[in-house]
Amino acid sequence: xxxxxxxxxxxxxxxxxxxxxxxxxxxxxxxxxxxxxxxxxxxxxxxxxxxxxxxxxxxxxxxxxxxxxxxxxxxxxxxxxxxxxxxxxxxxxxxxxxxxxxxxxxxxxxxxxxxxxxxxxxxxxxxxxxxxxxxxxxxxxxxxxxxx
Amino acid sequence: xxxxxxxxxxxxxxxxxxxxxxxxxxxxxxxxxxxxxxxxxxxxxxxxxxxxxxxxxxxxxxxxxxxxxxxxxxxxxxxxxxxxxxxxxxxxxxxxxxxxxxxxxxxxxxxxxxxxxxxxxxxxxxxxxxxxxxxxxxxxxxxxxxxxxxxxxxxxxxxxxxxxxxxxxxxxxxxxxxxxxxxxxxxxxxxxxxxxxxxxxxxxxxxxxxxxxxxxxxxxxxxxxxxxxxxxxxxxxxxxxxxxxxxxxxxxxxxxxxxxxxxxxxxxxxxxxxxxxxxxxxxxxxxxxxxxxxxxxxxxxxxxxxxx
Ligand SMILES: [Zn+2]
Ligand SMILES: [Zn+2]
Numbered sequence: 001x002x003x004x005x006x007x008x009x010x011x012x013x014x015x016x017x018x019x020x021x022x023x024x025x026x027x028x029x030x031x032x033x034x035x036x037x038x039x040x041x042x043x044x045x046x047x048x049x050x051x052x053x054x055x056x057x058x059x060x061x062x063x064x065x066x067x068x069x070x071x072x073x074x075x076x077x078x079x080x081x082x083x084x085x086x087x088x089x090x091x092x093x094x095x096x097x098x099x100x101x102x103x104x105x106x107x108x109x110x111x112x113x114x115x116x117x118x119x120x121x122x123x124x125x126x127x128x129x130x131x132x133x134x135x136x137x138x139x140x141x142x143x144x145x146x147x148x
Numbered sequence: 149x150x151x152x153x154x155x156x157x158x159x160x161x162x163x164x165x166x167x168x169x170x171x172x173x174x175x176x177x178x179x180x181x182x183x184x185x186x187x188x189x190x191x192x193x194x195x196x197x198x199x200x201x202x203x204x205x206x207x208x209x210x211x212x213x214x215x216x217x218x219x220x221x222x223x224x225x226x227x228x229x230x231x232x233x234x235x236x237x238x239x240x241x242x243x244x245x246x247x248x249x250x251x252x253x254x255x256x257x258x259x260x261x262x263x264x265x266x267x268x269x270x271x272x273x274x275x276x277x278x279x280x281x282x283x284x285x286x287x288x289x290x291x292x293x294x295x296x297x298x299x300x301x302x303x304x305x306x307x308x309x310x311x312x313x314x315x316x317x318x319x320x321x322x323x324x325x326x327x328x329x330x331x332x333x334x335x336x337x338x339x340x341x342x343x344x345x346x347x348x349x350x351x352x353x354x355x356x357x358x359x360x361x362x363x364x365x366x367x368x369x370x371x372x373x374x375x376x377x378x379x380x381x382x383x384x385x386x387x388x389x390x391x392x393x394x395x396x397x398x399x400x401x402x403x404x405x406x407x408x409x410x411x412x413x414x415x416x417x418x419x420x421x422x423x424x425x426x427x428x429x430x431x432x433x434x435x436x437x438x439x440x441x442x443x444x445x446x447x448x449x450x451x452x453x454x455x456x
Contacts (some may be wrong), residue, residue: 001160003206012166014195017274020171021188021260024178039214043380047442062284077388081267108267108398146373 029060030078037062040076042081050074052133054109056124061114063127071131077112082107093128100124153229155307160202161217162225163316169318170273176323177272183323184272189390191274196392197264198277208284215289216302225299238308238359241292243356245312248291250369253353259425260399261286267395269382276320281396312358316341336361339373345387346379349443350455352436371455384426384439 021027032040034053041050041064052065064074064085072089092103099116116124126135177184187444227233252262261280266417268275273420283289319341336357344355354371357364373379374427376419406420416429426435434442440456450456 001163002155006163006202007165010199011162013163013170014192014199016167017170017174018188018192021186021191024190026186027188034158044386046446079269079388080190080390081185081384082382083443084386086388097371107401108389108394110389110394112388142414 010117026081028081030081030083031059032056032062032076032078032083033059034062035123036083037064037076041074041085044085045074045087046072052126054116054124054133056120057117058115061112061116063124065133073128073131073133075112077114086112088128091128093125095121095125100125100128102128153303156316157309158307159205164200166277166317166356173273173323178206181210184321185270186271186272186274190268190270192271193385193390193395194268194270194274194278194391196226197281197395198279198282200281200396201279201283202276202279204284207348211284212292213306215301216223216292216296216305219293219296220302223297223299225297226301227299229301229304232305233300234277234308234358237295237304238311240295240300241305241308242300242312242359243355244291244295246356246363246367248288249356249358250367251288251291252286254354255422256403256427257284257421258263258288260403261288263383263399264395264423265399266383269386270379270380271320271322271342275381276293276317278395282400285400290407315359317432320329320345320393329425332361334360334362340370342379342381343371343373344383347382347437348377348380349440350374350450350453351379352384352439352455354455363382374454378397384434414443420443438450 030036032055034055037053037055038050041053041062045066048068050064051067051069053062055062059078060075061075064076066074072087074085074087075085076085086104086106086109088102090105094101094103096113099121100112102114104110104111106111106125114124123136127133129135152430162261165364174182174186177186191414235267249262252258261282261429264277264280265275271296277452280286282445292305292309296302316336321338321357322342324338326339327335331337336355336359340355340357340361343351346352354369355361355364356369364432389395390399407417412420412429419427424435426433444451444456
Protein backbone atom coordinates (compact mmCIF):
# COMPACT_ATOMS: atom_id res chain seq x y z
CA UNK A 1 0.00 0.00 0.00
CA UNK A 2 1.34 3.48 -0.79
CA UNK A 3 2.71 5.01 2.38
CA UNK A 4 0.72 8.22 1.97
CA UNK A 5 -2.62 6.44 1.82
CA UNK A 6 -1.64 4.23 4.76
CA UNK A 7 -0.73 7.34 6.76
CA UNK A 8 -4.02 9.07 5.96
CA UNK A 9 -6.01 5.95 6.88
CA UNK A 10 -4.16 5.46 10.16
CA UNK A 11 -4.29 9.08 11.31
CA UNK A 12 -7.88 9.54 10.13
CA UNK A 13 -8.98 6.26 11.67
CA UNK A 14 -7.45 6.99 15.06
CA UNK A 15 -8.90 10.51 15.08
CA UNK A 16 -12.36 9.24 14.11
CA UNK A 17 -12.36 6.59 16.84
CA UNK A 18 -11.12 9.11 19.43
CA UNK A 19 -13.81 11.67 18.57
CA UNK A 20 -16.57 9.07 18.45
CA UNK A 21 -15.62 7.58 21.82
CA UNK A 22 -15.22 10.96 23.49
CA UNK A 23 -18.53 12.32 22.20
CA UNK A 24 -20.37 9.21 23.35
CA UNK A 25 -19.09 9.59 26.90
CA UNK A 26 -16.38 6.93 26.87
CA UNK A 27 -13.81 9.29 28.43
CA UNK A 28 -15.52 9.27 31.81
CA UNK A 29 -13.31 8.18 34.68
CA UNK A 30 -14.42 5.45 37.00
CA UNK A 31 -15.90 6.55 40.31
CA UNK A 32 -14.66 4.75 43.39
CA UNK A 33 -16.84 4.18 46.41
CA UNK A 34 -15.57 2.21 49.37
CA UNK A 35 -16.67 -1.14 47.96
CA UNK A 36 -15.12 -0.52 44.56
CA UNK A 37 -11.90 0.73 46.11
CA UNK A 38 -11.73 -2.36 48.29
CA UNK A 39 -12.37 -4.62 45.26
CA UNK A 40 -9.74 -2.83 43.18
CA UNK A 41 -7.25 -3.26 46.01
CA UNK A 42 -7.87 -6.98 46.52
CA UNK A 43 -7.77 -7.47 42.73
CA UNK A 44 -4.17 -6.27 42.78
CA UNK A 45 -3.10 -7.44 46.24
CA UNK A 46 -5.23 -10.51 47.03
CA UNK A 47 -2.80 -11.54 49.77
CA UNK A 48 -3.18 -8.28 51.70
CA UNK A 49 -6.87 -7.57 52.38
CA UNK A 50 -7.75 -3.95 53.06
CA UNK A 51 -8.61 -3.27 56.68
CA UNK A 52 -9.37 0.43 56.33
CA UNK A 53 -10.21 2.49 53.29
CA UNK A 54 -10.38 6.25 52.96
CA UNK A 55 -12.02 7.41 49.74
CA UNK A 56 -11.35 10.89 48.41
CA UNK A 57 -14.37 13.14 48.19
CA UNK A 58 -14.24 13.20 44.38
CA UNK A 59 -14.21 9.39 44.21
CA UNK A 60 -11.05 9.28 42.12
CA UNK A 61 -8.69 7.80 44.70
CA UNK A 62 -8.63 5.90 47.96
CA UNK A 63 -6.03 5.24 50.63
CA UNK A 64 -5.84 1.69 51.91
CA UNK A 65 -4.44 0.30 55.13
CA UNK A 66 -3.75 -3.43 54.88
CA UNK A 67 -5.17 -5.71 57.52
CA UNK A 68 -1.87 -6.39 59.25
CA UNK A 69 -1.63 -2.72 60.20
CA UNK A 70 1.99 -2.58 59.05
CA UNK A 71 3.26 -0.07 56.51
CA UNK A 72 3.28 0.44 53.62
CA UNK A 73 -0.15 1.86 53.02
CA UNK A 74 -1.68 1.47 49.59
CA UNK A 75 -3.36 3.67 47.05
CA UNK A 76 -6.13 2.88 44.59
CA UNK A 77 -6.85 5.44 41.91
CA UNK A 78 -9.09 5.60 38.90
CA UNK A 79 -7.36 4.98 35.61
CA UNK A 80 -9.70 5.66 32.75
CA UNK A 81 -12.69 3.36 33.12
CA UNK A 82 -10.68 1.11 35.43
CA UNK A 83 -8.58 1.39 38.55
CA UNK A 84 -4.99 0.67 39.46
CA UNK A 85 -3.37 0.10 42.84
CA UNK A 86 0.12 0.48 44.24
CA UNK A 87 1.64 0.22 47.67
CA UNK A 88 3.08 3.49 48.88
CA UNK A 89 6.72 2.50 49.04
CA UNK A 90 9.60 4.40 47.46
CA UNK A 91 7.61 7.42 46.47
CA UNK A 92 8.11 11.14 46.27
CA UNK A 93 5.18 13.04 47.75
CA UNK A 94 4.46 16.67 46.97
CA UNK A 95 1.56 19.11 47.28
CA UNK A 96 0.11 20.68 44.16
CA UNK A 97 -2.36 23.53 43.74
CA UNK A 98 -5.33 21.18 43.79
CA UNK A 99 -4.11 18.06 45.50
CA UNK A 100 -1.17 15.77 45.90
CA UNK A 101 1.27 14.29 43.46
CA UNK A 102 2.81 10.91 44.18
CA UNK A 103 5.79 9.96 42.04
CA UNK A 104 6.73 6.30 41.97
CA UNK A 105 9.97 4.72 40.83
CA UNK A 106 8.02 2.66 38.32
CA UNK A 107 8.31 3.41 34.58
CA UNK A 108 4.89 1.87 33.94
CA UNK A 109 3.22 3.86 36.75
CA UNK A 110 5.23 7.07 36.97
CA UNK A 111 2.85 9.15 39.07
CA UNK A 112 -0.60 9.60 40.51
CA UNK A 113 -2.05 13.11 40.47
CA UNK A 114 -4.75 13.26 43.12
CA UNK A 115 -7.35 16.01 43.16
CA UNK A 116 -8.29 16.64 46.78
CA UNK A 117 -10.11 19.32 48.71
CA UNK A 118 -7.99 21.54 50.98
CA UNK A 119 -8.77 19.57 54.13
CA UNK A 120 -7.99 16.30 52.37
CA UNK A 121 -4.68 17.61 51.09
CA UNK A 122 -3.47 18.15 54.66
CA UNK A 123 -5.01 14.96 55.98
CA UNK A 124 -3.75 12.70 53.18
CA UNK A 125 -0.32 14.31 53.28
CA UNK A 126 -0.03 13.52 56.99
CA UNK A 127 -1.28 9.97 56.55
CA UNK A 128 1.03 9.15 53.63
CA UNK A 129 4.06 10.82 55.21
CA UNK A 130 3.51 8.91 58.46
CA UNK A 131 2.39 5.71 56.67
CA UNK A 132 -0.40 5.48 59.21
CA UNK A 133 -4.09 6.30 59.30
CA UNK A 134 -3.65 7.37 62.90
CA UNK A 135 -1.95 10.49 61.60
CA UNK A 136 -5.35 11.71 60.39
CA UNK A 137 -6.27 13.91 63.32
CA UNK A 138 -9.95 14.04 64.13
CA UNK A 139 -11.23 13.04 60.72
CA UNK A 140 -11.82 9.40 61.45
CA UNK A 141 -15.47 9.76 60.42
CA UNK A 142 -14.40 9.49 56.79
CA UNK A 143 -12.60 6.24 57.27
CA UNK A 144 -14.32 2.93 57.04
CA UNK A 145 -14.10 0.63 59.99
CA UNK A 146 -12.76 -2.87 59.90
CA UNK A 147 -14.92 -5.24 57.94
CA UNK A 148 -17.19 -7.22 60.20
CA UNK B 149 16.67 -19.83 -6.84
CA UNK B 150 14.29 -16.90 -6.84
CA UNK B 151 15.13 -13.91 -4.67
CA UNK B 152 12.52 -11.44 -5.79
CA UNK B 153 9.29 -13.19 -4.82
CA UNK B 154 6.81 -10.70 -3.40
CA UNK B 155 3.45 -10.94 -1.68
CA UNK B 156 1.13 -8.14 -0.57
CA UNK B 157 1.68 -6.86 2.97
CA UNK B 158 -1.58 -8.16 4.37
CA UNK B 159 -1.45 -6.27 7.66
CA UNK B 160 -1.25 -2.95 5.80
CA UNK B 161 -4.03 -3.84 3.37
CA UNK B 162 -6.21 -4.89 6.28
CA UNK B 163 -6.13 -1.41 7.87
CA UNK B 164 -9.41 -0.16 6.29
CA UNK B 165 -11.10 -3.39 7.39
CA UNK B 166 -9.72 -2.96 10.93
CA UNK B 167 -11.18 0.55 11.17
CA UNK B 168 -14.57 -0.53 9.82
CA UNK B 169 -14.73 -3.54 12.16
CA UNK B 170 -13.84 -1.41 15.21
CA UNK B 171 -16.63 1.02 14.38
CA UNK B 172 -19.03 -1.88 13.86
CA UNK B 173 -18.10 -3.50 17.18
CA UNK B 174 -18.45 -0.18 18.99
CA UNK B 175 -21.92 0.38 17.48
CA UNK B 176 -22.98 -3.16 18.33
CA UNK B 177 -21.94 -2.68 21.97
CA UNK B 178 -23.63 0.75 22.11
CA UNK B 179 -26.90 -0.57 20.68
CA UNK B 180 -27.02 -3.87 22.56
CA UNK B 181 -25.62 -2.48 25.80
CA UNK B 182 -23.39 -5.55 26.25
CA UNK B 183 -20.53 -7.40 24.61
CA UNK B 184 -17.60 -5.27 25.69
CA UNK B 185 -16.34 -1.91 26.87
CA UNK B 186 -14.57 0.95 25.15
CA UNK B 187 -12.62 3.75 26.79
CA UNK B 188 -11.24 6.68 24.84
CA UNK B 189 -7.65 6.84 26.03
CA UNK B 190 -7.29 3.08 26.23
CA UNK B 191 -8.51 2.65 22.66
CA UNK B 192 -6.40 5.51 21.28
CA UNK B 193 -3.31 4.11 22.99
CA UNK B 194 -3.99 0.68 21.49
CA UNK B 195 -4.40 2.18 18.02
CA UNK B 196 -1.20 4.22 18.34
CA UNK B 197 0.61 1.06 19.44
CA UNK B 198 -0.71 -0.63 16.29
CA UNK B 199 0.40 2.21 14.05
CA UNK B 200 3.80 2.29 15.75
CA UNK B 201 4.15 -1.44 15.28
CA UNK B 202 3.62 -1.08 11.53
CA UNK B 203 6.08 1.83 11.49
CA UNK B 204 8.70 -0.17 13.38
CA UNK B 205 8.19 -2.98 10.85
CA UNK B 206 8.85 -0.55 8.01
CA UNK B 207 11.91 0.90 9.76
CA UNK B 208 13.45 -2.25 11.29
CA UNK B 209 11.99 -4.97 9.10
CA UNK B 210 15.16 -5.06 7.03
CA UNK B 211 17.03 -6.68 9.93
CA UNK B 212 14.81 -9.77 10.04
CA UNK B 213 14.55 -9.76 6.24
CA UNK B 214 18.33 -9.69 5.87
CA UNK B 215 18.64 -12.56 8.34
CA UNK B 216 16.09 -14.66 6.42
CA UNK B 217 17.73 -13.92 3.06
CA UNK B 218 21.07 -15.13 4.42
CA UNK B 219 19.38 -18.39 5.45
CA UNK B 220 17.73 -18.58 2.03
CA UNK B 221 21.13 -18.36 0.35
CA UNK B 222 22.48 -21.09 2.61
CA UNK B 223 19.69 -23.62 2.25
CA UNK B 224 19.80 -26.03 -0.70
CA UNK B 225 16.02 -26.58 -0.41
CA UNK B 226 13.34 -24.74 -2.39
CA UNK B 227 9.76 -25.91 -2.03
CA UNK B 228 8.39 -23.42 -4.54
CA UNK B 229 5.09 -21.61 -4.20
CA UNK B 230 2.35 -24.06 -5.12
CA UNK B 231 -0.92 -23.78 -3.24
CA UNK B 232 -0.08 -26.89 -1.18
CA UNK B 233 3.23 -25.40 -0.18
CA UNK B 234 1.49 -22.19 0.87
CA UNK B 235 -1.04 -24.14 2.96
CA UNK B 236 1.71 -26.26 4.54
CA UNK B 237 3.71 -23.13 5.26
CA UNK B 238 0.66 -21.53 6.89
CA UNK B 239 0.12 -24.52 9.21
CA UNK B 240 3.81 -24.85 10.13
CA UNK B 241 4.05 -21.10 10.63
CA UNK B 242 1.11 -21.31 13.03
CA UNK B 243 3.10 -23.89 15.00
CA UNK B 244 5.97 -21.41 14.88
CA UNK B 245 3.62 -18.74 16.23
CA UNK B 246 2.54 -20.99 19.10
CA UNK B 247 6.14 -21.38 20.27
CA UNK B 248 7.07 -17.76 19.71
CA UNK B 249 4.06 -16.76 21.77
CA UNK B 250 4.77 -19.33 24.48
CA UNK B 251 8.37 -18.18 24.76
CA UNK B 252 7.02 -14.62 24.74
CA UNK B 253 5.30 -15.36 28.03
CA UNK B 254 8.04 -17.49 29.59
CA UNK B 255 11.26 -15.61 28.77
CA UNK B 256 11.34 -12.12 30.22
CA UNK B 257 13.49 -10.78 27.36
CA UNK B 258 10.78 -11.75 24.88
CA UNK B 259 7.98 -10.83 27.30
CA UNK B 260 9.37 -7.27 27.37
CA UNK B 261 8.32 -7.02 23.74
CA UNK B 262 5.01 -8.88 24.03
CA UNK B 263 3.81 -7.46 27.36
CA UNK B 264 2.32 -4.36 25.77
CA UNK B 265 -0.25 -6.53 23.95
CA UNK B 266 -1.55 -7.51 27.39
CA UNK B 267 -1.26 -4.10 29.02
CA UNK B 268 -4.87 -3.00 28.50
CA UNK B 269 -7.57 -3.75 31.06
CA UNK B 270 -10.02 -3.79 28.16
CA UNK B 271 -10.67 -6.45 25.58
CA UNK B 272 -12.07 -5.22 22.30
CA UNK B 273 -10.96 -5.05 18.68
CA UNK B 274 -8.58 -2.16 19.42
CA UNK B 275 -6.76 -4.44 21.89
CA UNK B 276 -5.83 -6.65 18.94
CA UNK B 277 -3.88 -3.75 17.46
CA UNK B 278 -1.95 -3.05 20.68
CA UNK B 279 1.15 -4.63 19.17
CA UNK B 280 4.83 -4.47 20.00
CA UNK B 281 7.30 -1.89 18.72
CA UNK B 282 10.31 -3.83 19.91
CA UNK B 283 9.87 -7.28 18.38
CA UNK B 284 13.14 -6.97 16.47
CA UNK B 285 15.07 -6.61 19.75
CA UNK B 286 13.59 -9.78 21.18
CA UNK B 287 15.50 -11.75 18.49
CA UNK B 288 12.53 -14.10 18.38
CA UNK B 289 12.67 -14.14 14.57
CA UNK B 290 15.18 -16.96 14.90
CA UNK B 291 12.20 -19.26 15.51
CA UNK B 292 11.29 -18.66 11.86
CA UNK B 293 14.70 -19.90 10.70
CA UNK B 294 13.70 -23.58 10.34
CA UNK B 295 10.89 -22.66 7.93
CA UNK B 296 13.29 -20.83 5.61
CA UNK B 297 15.91 -23.57 5.92
CA UNK B 298 13.23 -26.13 5.00
CA UNK B 299 12.78 -24.32 1.69
CA UNK B 300 9.91 -21.90 2.27
CA UNK B 301 10.81 -18.58 0.68
CA UNK B 302 11.18 -15.73 3.24
CA UNK B 303 8.53 -13.70 1.43
CA UNK B 304 6.11 -16.62 1.75
CA UNK B 305 6.97 -17.07 5.42
CA UNK B 306 6.25 -13.40 6.13
CA UNK B 307 3.09 -13.52 4.01
CA UNK B 308 1.52 -16.40 5.94
CA UNK B 309 2.68 -14.80 9.20
CA UNK B 310 0.77 -11.67 8.18
CA UNK B 311 -2.38 -13.69 7.50
CA UNK B 312 -1.94 -15.28 10.92
CA UNK B 313 -1.89 -11.86 12.59
CA UNK B 314 -4.90 -10.65 10.61
CA UNK B 315 -6.83 -13.78 11.65
CA UNK B 316 -6.14 -12.95 15.29
CA UNK B 317 -7.76 -9.53 14.94
CA UNK B 318 -11.39 -10.67 15.09
CA UNK B 319 -10.95 -12.91 18.15
CA UNK B 320 -10.27 -9.85 20.35
CA UNK B 321 -13.91 -9.29 21.19
CA UNK B 322 -16.43 -9.94 23.92
CA UNK B 323 -19.26 -9.45 21.43
CA UNK B 324 -19.01 -13.09 20.34
CA UNK B 325 -19.69 -15.69 23.01
CA UNK B 326 -18.92 -19.11 21.59
CA UNK B 327 -18.55 -20.28 18.01
CA UNK B 328 -20.00 -23.64 16.85
CA UNK B 329 -18.59 -26.66 18.72
CA UNK B 330 -16.46 -28.00 15.85
CA UNK B 331 -14.96 -24.55 15.32
CA UNK B 332 -14.12 -24.11 19.01
CA UNK B 333 -12.46 -27.54 18.93
CA UNK B 334 -10.03 -26.74 16.12
CA UNK B 335 -9.70 -22.99 15.77
CA UNK B 336 -8.57 -20.20 18.07
CA UNK B 337 -11.71 -18.25 18.97
CA UNK B 338 -12.75 -15.17 20.95
CA UNK B 339 -13.53 -17.44 23.92
CA UNK B 340 -10.11 -19.17 23.89
CA UNK B 341 -8.22 -15.94 23.41
CA UNK B 342 -10.17 -14.10 26.10
CA UNK B 343 -8.81 -16.68 28.52
CA UNK B 344 -5.30 -15.98 27.19
CA UNK B 345 -5.73 -12.29 28.09
CA UNK B 346 -6.85 -13.09 31.63
CA UNK B 347 -4.84 -12.09 34.69
CA UNK B 348 -6.84 -14.53 36.82
CA UNK B 349 -4.48 -17.15 38.27
CA UNK B 350 -6.37 -19.84 36.35
CA UNK B 351 -5.69 -18.28 32.97
CA UNK B 352 -1.98 -17.44 33.37
CA UNK B 353 0.14 -19.06 30.65
CA UNK B 354 -2.66 -20.67 28.66
CA UNK B 355 -3.96 -20.63 25.06
CA UNK B 356 -0.92 -19.41 23.13
CA UNK B 357 -2.48 -20.37 19.80
CA UNK B 358 -2.54 -18.10 16.78
CA UNK B 359 -5.01 -19.71 14.37
CA UNK B 360 -5.35 -23.37 15.44
CA UNK B 361 -6.08 -24.08 19.12
CA UNK B 362 -4.90 -27.66 18.58
CA UNK B 363 -1.30 -26.70 19.48
CA UNK B 364 -2.38 -25.83 23.02
CA UNK B 365 -4.21 -29.13 23.29
CA UNK B 366 -1.17 -31.03 22.00
CA UNK B 367 1.34 -29.26 24.23
CA UNK B 368 -0.83 -29.10 27.36
CA UNK B 369 -1.48 -25.39 27.66
CA UNK B 370 -5.19 -25.33 26.79
CA UNK B 371 -7.58 -23.87 29.37
CA UNK B 372 -11.20 -23.33 28.29
CA UNK B 373 -12.88 -20.11 29.37
CA UNK B 374 -14.89 -20.86 32.53
CA UNK B 375 -18.36 -19.41 33.07
CA UNK B 376 -17.80 -19.19 36.82
CA UNK B 377 -14.42 -17.45 36.49
CA UNK B 378 -15.01 -14.41 34.27
CA UNK B 379 -11.84 -13.20 32.60
CA UNK B 380 -10.19 -10.23 34.31
CA UNK B 381 -8.22 -8.56 31.51
CA UNK B 382 -4.80 -7.02 31.87
CA UNK B 383 -1.50 -7.71 33.55
CA UNK B 384 -0.91 -9.40 36.88
CA UNK B 385 0.50 -6.01 37.87
CA UNK B 386 -1.36 -3.45 35.78
CA UNK B 387 0.47 -0.43 34.45
CA UNK B 388 -0.90 3.02 35.18
CA UNK B 389 -0.09 4.94 32.02
CA UNK B 390 -1.70 5.51 28.64
CA UNK B 391 1.55 6.99 27.28
CA UNK B 392 2.51 4.81 24.28
CA UNK B 393 6.22 5.23 25.03
CA UNK B 394 5.71 3.90 28.55
CA UNK B 395 3.51 1.08 27.24
CA UNK B 396 6.14 0.13 24.65
CA UNK B 397 9.21 0.27 26.85
CA UNK B 398 8.19 -0.23 30.49
CA UNK B 399 9.33 -3.84 30.77
CA UNK B 400 12.63 -3.11 29.00
CA UNK B 401 13.26 -0.35 31.55
CA UNK B 402 12.34 -2.72 34.37
CA UNK B 403 14.79 -5.34 33.05
CA UNK B 404 17.52 -2.73 32.83
CA UNK B 405 16.92 -1.62 36.43
CA UNK B 406 16.86 -5.19 37.72
CA UNK B 407 19.95 -6.32 35.81
CA UNK B 408 22.03 -3.31 36.81
CA UNK B 409 21.18 -3.25 40.52
CA UNK B 410 24.27 -3.58 42.70
CA UNK B 411 25.32 -6.73 44.51
CA UNK B 412 24.07 -9.41 42.14
CA UNK B 413 25.95 -12.36 40.73
CA UNK B 414 26.22 -12.67 36.96
CA UNK B 415 23.87 -15.60 37.04
CA UNK B 416 21.26 -13.52 38.85
CA UNK B 417 21.64 -10.71 36.32
CA UNK B 418 21.16 -13.18 33.48
CA UNK B 419 18.09 -14.66 35.14
CA UNK B 420 16.52 -11.20 35.50
CA UNK B 421 16.69 -10.96 31.70
CA UNK B 422 15.89 -14.53 30.70
CA UNK B 423 13.93 -16.28 33.46
CA UNK B 424 10.13 -16.34 33.35
CA UNK B 425 8.52 -13.00 34.29
CA UNK B 426 8.30 -12.61 38.06
CA UNK B 427 11.78 -13.96 38.78
CA UNK B 428 13.61 -12.23 41.63
CA UNK B 429 16.96 -13.11 43.19
CA UNK B 430 15.52 -12.84 46.71
CA UNK B 431 12.16 -14.48 46.07
CA UNK B 432 10.32 -11.22 46.76
CA UNK B 433 8.20 -11.40 43.60
CA UNK B 434 5.55 -13.75 42.35
CA UNK B 435 5.65 -15.65 39.08
CA UNK B 436 2.74 -17.52 37.56
CA UNK B 437 3.51 -20.72 39.51
CA UNK B 438 3.53 -18.98 42.89
CA UNK B 439 0.44 -16.95 41.95
CA UNK B 440 -1.43 -20.16 41.13
CA UNK B 441 -0.16 -21.84 44.31
CA UNK B 442 -1.23 -18.92 46.50
CA UNK B 443 -4.62 -18.85 44.81
CA UNK B 444 -5.10 -22.53 45.62
CA UNK B 445 -4.32 -21.89 49.27
CA UNK B 446 -7.04 -19.22 49.33
CA UNK B 447 -9.41 -21.27 47.12
CA UNK B 448 -8.70 -24.97 47.74
CA UNK B 449 -11.82 -26.00 45.81
CA UNK B 450 -10.23 -24.85 42.55
CA UNK B 451 -7.58 -27.57 42.78
CA UNK B 452 -7.84 -29.91 39.80
CA UNK B 453 -10.05 -27.56 37.77
CA UNK B 454 -8.79 -26.28 34.38
CA UNK B 455 -5.68 -24.15 34.70
CA UNK B 456 -4.67 -25.51 38.12
ZN1 LIG C 1 0.14 -13.29 24.85
ZN1 LIG D 1 -4.37 -11.04 22.05
